[in-house]
Amino acid sequence: MPLSRLRATLAPALALAVISPFALAQDQSVAPAQAVPKWLVNCTNTGADGALQCNMSQSVVLTATGARILSVTIQKPGGQDDPTMMVTLPHGLFLPTGVRMSIDSEARKTLEVQTCEAAGCYAGLVIEPALLEALRMGNEFTFVIKDMQKRDITLTLTLDGFADSYATLPRSPIPE
Numbered sequence: 001m002p003l004s005r006l007r008a009t010l011a012p013a014l015a016l017a018v019i020s021p022f023a024l025a026q027d028q029s030v031a032p033a034q035a036v037p038k039w040l041v042n043c044t045n046t047g048a049d050g051a052l053q054c055n056m057s058q059s060v061v062l063t064a065t066g067a068r069i070l071s072v073t074i075q076k077p078g079g080q081d082d083p084t085m086m087v088t089l090p091h092g093l094f095l096p097t098g099v100r101m102s103i104d105s106e107a108r109k110t111l112e113v114q115t116c117e118a119a120g121c122y123a124g125l126v127i128e129p130a131l132l133e134a135l136r137m138g139n140e141f142t143f144v145i146k147d148m149q150k151r152d153i154t155l156t157l158t159l160d161g162f163a164d165s166y167a168t169l170p171r172s173p174i175p176e
Contacts (some may be wrong), residue, residue, distance in 0.1 A: 055074060070088070074172040141158075
């Protein structure tokens, strides 16, 4: 097969292969129906010291592809009074605007995207008592991010089950 014909044949396939799952989600609001219905608690003791490390999380995935486009993980680190939250986002964001966070339509905070690597981009924070109480009492946890064309993308998690899952989280041991 001549090289020019091979290029013409492979070009559309390659173009589709490099489109990120996030690009497929642009201009869509993802409602709790696409989110995992409850907060999941995950514990492991595979660390060097064998101590139990637990966190709770919920993700928004595209139903068509199964691609994760948002994940929120909460843990109670040892040696720290307040829990922490890590928000994992896809590539292809307009980073300077950060991540706007709201609970039941009440604006709470804008998070700065701290870093990006192969698995996605990350924004984290320490959860202060007022925010933790709002999460426990709320119904919807909404994140607004911007794509590279600066269009808003709204992603919503359910807070159904948040308080019960949080209550089961043990505090992680203090690292030595």
